Amino acid sequence: MVIDELRRVLGADKVLTDEASRAGRRRDSWVPSQLADADRSGEPLPCCVVRPSTLSDVIDVVNVCRAARAPLVPFGLGSGVCGGVLVSADSVVLDMGAMNRVREIDTHNLTASFDAGVRGSDAEAQVQARGLMLGHYPQSIGISSVGGWVATRAAGQFSTAYGSIEDIILSLEAVLPNGEVIETRRTPRASSGPDLRHLLLGSEGTLGVVTGVTLSVRRLPEKRTGAAFFVRSMDDGFAVQREILQRGFQPPVLRQYDAVESERMFGAYARSGDGLLVVVHEGPAARVDAEVAGVAGIAAQMGAEPASAKAADHWLAERNHVPTFGQFFENGIVLDTIEIAALWDKVGPIYRAAIAALGAVPGILTASAHSSHGYRSGLNLYFTFVARPEERSDMKATYLECWRSVMRATVEGGGGISHHHGIGRIRREWLRSELGDGGVALLRTVKQALDPDGFMNPGVLIPEERTNDE
Amino acid sequence: MVIDELRRVLGADKVLTDEASRAGRRRDSWVPSQLADADRSGEPLPCCVVRPSTLSDVIDVVNVCRAARAPLVPFGLGSGVCGGVLVSADSVVLDMGAMNRVREIDTHNLTASFDAGVRGSDAEAQVQARGLMLGHYPQSIGISSVGGWVATRAAGQFSTAYGSIEDIILSLEAVLPNGEVIETRRTPRASSGPDLRHLLLGSEGTLGVVTGVTLSVRRLPEKRTGAAFFVRSMDDGFAVQREILQRGFQPPVLRQYDAVESERMFGAYARSGDGLLVVVHEGPAARVDAEVAGVAGIAAQMGAEPASAKAADHWLAERNHVPTFGQFFENGIVLDTIEIAALWDKVGPIYRAAIAALGAVPGILTASAHSSHGYRSGLNLYFTFVARPEERSDMKATYLECWRSVMRATVEGGGGISHHHGIGRIRREWLRSELGDGGVALLRTVKQALDPDGFMNPGVLIPEERTNDE
Numbered sequence: 015m016v017i018d019e020l021r022r023v024l025g026a027d028k029v030l031t032d033e034a035s036r037a038g039r040r041r042d043s044w045v046p047s048q049l050a051d052a053d054r055s056g057e058p059l060p061c062c063v064v065r066p067s068t069l070s071d072v073i074d075v076v077n078v079c080r081a082a083r084a085p086l087v088p089f090g091l092g093s094g095v096c097g098g099v100l101v102s103a104d105s106v107v108l109d110m111g112a113m114n115r116v117r118e119i120d121t122h123n124l125t126a127s128f129d130a131g132v133r134g135s136d137a138e139a140q141v142q143a144r145g146l147m148l149g150h151y152p153q154s155i156g157i158s159s160v161g162g163w164v165a166t167r168a169a170g171q172f173s174t175a176y177g178s179i180e181d182i183i184l185s186l187e188a189v190l191p192n193g194e195v196i197e198t199r200r201t202p203r204a205s206s207g208p209d210l211r212h213l214l215l216g217s218e219g220t221l222g223v224v225t226g227v228t229l230s231v232r233r234l235p236e237k238r239t240g241a242a243f244f245v246r247s248m249d250d251g252f253a254v255q256r257e258i259l260q261r262g263f264q265p266p267v268l269r270q271y272d273a274v275e276s277e278r279m280f281g282a283y284a285r286s287g288d289g290l291l292v293v294v295h296e297g298p299a300a301r302v303d304a305e306v307a308g309v310a311g312i313a314a315q316m317g318a319e320p321a322s323a324k325a326a327d328h329w330l331a332e333r334n335h336v337p338t339f340g341q342f343f344e345n346g347i348v349l350d351t352i353e354i355a356a357l358w359d360k361v362g363p364i365y366r367a368a369i370a371a372l373g374a375v376p377g378i379l380t381a382s383a384h385s386s387h388g389y390r391s392g393l394n395l396y397f398t399f400v401a402r403p404e405e406r407s408d409m410k411a412t413y414l415e416c417w418r419s420v421m422r423a424t425v426e427g428g429g430g431i432s433h434h435h436g437i438g439r440i441r442r443e444w445l446r447s448e449l450g451d452g453g454v455a456l457l458r459t460v461k462q463a464l465d466p467d468g469f470m471n472p473g474v475l476i477p478e479e480r481t482n483d484e
Numbered sequence: 485m486v487i488d489e490l491r492r493v494l495g496a497d498k499v500l501t502d503e504a505s506r507a508g509r510r511r512d513s514w515v516p517s518q519l520a521d522a523d524r525s526g527e528p529l530p531c532c533v534v535r536p537s538t539l540s541d542v543i544d545v546v547n548v549c550r551a552a553r554a555p556l557v558p559f560g561l562g563s564g565v566c567g568g569v570l571v572s573a574d575s576v577v578l579d580m581g582a583m584n585r586v587r588e589i590d591t592h593n594l595t596a597s598f599d600a601g602v603r604g605s606d607a608e609a610q611v612q613a614r615g616l617m618l619g620h621y622p623q624s625i626g627i628s629s630v631g632g633w634v635a636t637r638a639a640g641q642f643s644t645a646y647g648s649i650e651d652i653i654l655s656l657e658a659v660l661p662n663g664e665v666i667e668t669r670r671t672p673r674a675s676s677g678p679d680l681r682h683l684l685l686g687s688e689g690t691l692g693v694v695t696g697v698t699l700s701v702r703r704l705p706e707k708r709t710g711a712a713f714f715v716r717s718m719d720d721g722f723a724v725q726r727e728i729l730q731r732g733f734q735p736p737v738l739r740q741y742d743a744v745e746s747e748r749m750f751g752a753y754a755r756s757g758d759g760l761l762v763v764v765h766e767g768p769a770a771r772v773d774a775e776v777a778g779v780a781g782i783a784a785q786m787g788a789e790p791a792s793a794k795a796a797d798h799w800l801a802e803r804n805h806v807p808t809f810g811q812f813f814e815n816g817i818v819l820d821t822i823e824i825a826a827l828w829d830k831v832g833p834i835y836r837a838a839i840a841a842l843g844a845v846p847g848i849l850t851a852s853a854h855s856s857h858g859y860r861s862g863l864n865l866y867f868t869f870v871a872r873p874e875e876r877s878d879m880k881a882t883y884l885e886c887w888r889s890v891m892r893a894t895v896e897g898g899g900g901i902s903h904h905h906g907i908g909r910i911r912r913e914w915l916r917s918e919l920g921d922g923g924v925a926l927l928r929t930v931k932q933a934l935d936p937d938g939f940m941n942p943g944v945l946i947p948e949e950r951t952n953d954e
Contacts, residue, residue, distance in 0.1 A: 166675060167675040168675070184861060190922070200861075202825050202864070203825055203900075204918070206907055206915060206919065207686050207907055208683050208686045210926055216675055216677050262703070297732045308768050308770060357593040391654060431674075432674060433675060434675045441676075455664060456660065464929060
């Protein structure tokens with residue numbers, strides 16, 4: 015029995031079988047899982063939760079589960095929103111929360127090494143105490159782990175200048191499904207074969223367990239300042255953002271809200287019918303000043319009137335608030351966010367198509383979007399939908415219909431189906447549209463090679479094999 | 485017979501068997517291969533050279549060679565310097581030079597798509613004609629191909645601001661060893677599972693054939709200006725570079741030459757005994773001005789005296805000159821460059837250890853280095869050695885001893901063994917030090933899964949399996 019074997023190798027204190035521990039880690043924050051819990055619909059609990067405290071513990075867990083063919087479900091801090099964590103009754107949940115040491119902070123090389131289970135906000139506090147910053151600020155920073163960022167290919171709010179997790183990670187340590195450890199070299203850049211970090215980045219627990227992460231951090235900036243502009247339409251705002259980025263400016267934060275969200279999020283700083291473009295500049299003071307003037311000049315030239323810079327301060331103050339949905343669900347309201355990405359010429363059409371499609375879903379209350387990550391080639395869109403179906407029992411169906419609306423508009427519009435939340439279970443059926451048959455086959459080949467027993471987080475990310483008659 | 489089958493599927497005109505064609509593609513620009521040619525030492529020629537002109541041709545070649553178990557050796561433009569291309573008598577060389585269409589240049593999204601065989605300088609000329617630039621400028625731009633940049637994980641001279649090929653590539657198309665095609669989605673960023681582009685980036689022909697590449701290009705900068713500073717020692721210069729980069733400045737070019745190279749490369753702009761730090765700034769004019777002042781301020785504060793900015797102009801004018809070594813070889817002189825990377829606290833010790841080790845090689849004439857790519861966490865070093873062994877027949881042995889000296893100093897000093905030239909044959913035995921046993925095993929697992937027949941560029945990159953008694 016896998017529990018006995020885990021107790022034998024780890025010690026009984028690291029193997030939890032009480033109902034509260036099992037219930038607390040049976041899922042991430044995916045809406046259908048939350049709905050199931052709210053309905054007390056008897057969703058399964060895992061057979062046990064293991065809490066390794068060392069790399070060697072993780073190796074043991076992987077080896078025991080592989081030998082026992084027990085589904086092993088890695089769990090960071092449970093903030094995922096795509097169903098990347100969900101158990102069956104025979105699952106072993108690998109809770110990384112007890113592997114939470116800060117390993118080393120190096121102010122000379124600007125590197126910071128953490129156990130995978132370190133909470134993001136703890137990591138940031140630790141480096142800030144040394145005058146540094148991570149530069150990676152997902153909204154979930156207070157409820158997500160450093161290892162989770164790697165496993166899901168996370169992006170932070172300051173990514174437009176500082177990049178996403180793949181640009182900030184220097185090296186990683188991971189346990190592969192066969193129990194072997196890889197630790198990539200801490201070097202600024204390498205041309206030493208394929209970058210093996212990328213097999214783990216975005217693998218969502220299917221190709222291994224990330225146990226340690228070294229980030230390439232930054233000194234705290236000399237200056238930070240905000241700005242905001244009114245944009246008359248999403249297309250107008252996209253044009254302004256494109257000009258800012260393609261002219262070579264890189265403010266870390268560049269967020270554009272449609273009229274619905276501007277009013278909802280910015281109240282007094284919003285102007286009815288207009289969208290808002292919010293900017294945060296950071297860096298050496300003189301360079302920030304040049305960038306502020308450059309961005310303001312582009313906005314003026316393109317007819318985007320200045321709004322109060324307090325809109326940026328407001329955003330900075332509120333940015334880590336993660337709303338909880340429980341109250342909504344109790345009132346029969348279902349809601350979620352969906353992020354996608356696209357090239358500049360596709361982002362406007364996808365915005366309109368997705369909002370229109372959401373608007374046609376029975377029971378829809380609001381459908382809105384903002385962008386939050388900009389690139390030379392395009393940007394992301396972050397949709398929010400709120401719906402109240404007539405029948406409470408239709409909440410999940412309504413939820414899925416809203417997701418289908420946005421995914422369909424994205425795929426048909428030539429966009430990418432996920433900017434930074436990942437695939438999990440909710441996007442799995444759409445991954446074939448994203449990767450193509452060749453890409454899915456390649457992913458399946460790699461999965462089969464690394465995890466021939468298929469015990470690592472089954473049901474997540476990787477589409478089922480196609481049957482012949484499809 | 486593989487030649488007959490290739491002629492049947494491709495047409496006879498795409499299958500070259502004349503001696504000149506076979507001799508011209510039997511190798512890249514690796515020094516031992518050049519030495520062998522100079523010695524006319526009867527190195528083998530491939531059985532044939534195929535010149536596909538379409539994706540479908542490449543698929544056919546891959547399928548024929550796999551079925552025939554014929555070693556397939558992809559060949560871009562042959563500028564590699566690590567022995568990534570070298571044939572045996574039964575090899576089929578896949579010369580990508582005839583797949584050289586510019587597929588699309590998109591000035592709205594700033595994307596440029598090329599067949600893999602397009603010459604770098606042709607690609608740059610094509611985008612420049614539209615007011616754009618690639619932002620990727622390897623010294624070899626006139627003799628290397630876009631697909632070769634991907635296959636080797638190349639870095640360009642402007643990487644300190646613009647990133648290396650993995651930061652500039654938007655999507656790729658490739659033929660896998662099983663004949664299937666993957667084409668990754670053109671989207672600015674994705675969290676859709678592991679980034680499959682990274683299985684091809686740096687794969688050096690062992691995991692597939694890159695057939696098409698889309699780059700995320702840039703508008704030409706509003707302003708470019710250069711600067712230069714004298715540094716009294718390499719450590720002094722490293723400290724200045726570290727301060728520039730860690731304070732948040734990112735000039736695209738930041739190159740530091742030791743005293744030997746300063747005098748050799750910059751003549752009248754050098755000062756005896758000092759090193760030179762050469763900077764090129766690019767971007768919006770006001771931001772460039774802020775960066776110029778910021779960098780000059782740091783240099784002044786740290787005691788690096790201004791040198792003539794003409795040193796930067798001189799470098800810009802000379803930067804794409806690739807020296808040929810033939811004349812040296814004829815005179816019994818062997819020489820090469822070796823690039824590595826390391827964190828800031830390791831780069832000084834590695835520099836000294838490598839220069840000392842090179843200095844102890846019998847017949848050494850000069851050993852020198854510069855840095856050419858800077859990061860928050862460290863930088864690269866680019867060593868040059870020139871040696872004349874007493875016996876002409878010792879040239880290859882002397883060459884290998886110089887390489888061993890630098891590789892050993894790098895590995896013992898905790899650096900990364902290759903910054904941007906790749907592994908090929910020359911670094912293959914050192915890859916285990918870089919990736920660890922776990923990393924090498926993982927790479928071998930992926931290779932075995934994608935190319936179970938082992939016909940894709942055998943002998944390159946991937947270390948041999950260890951025997952039990954090692």
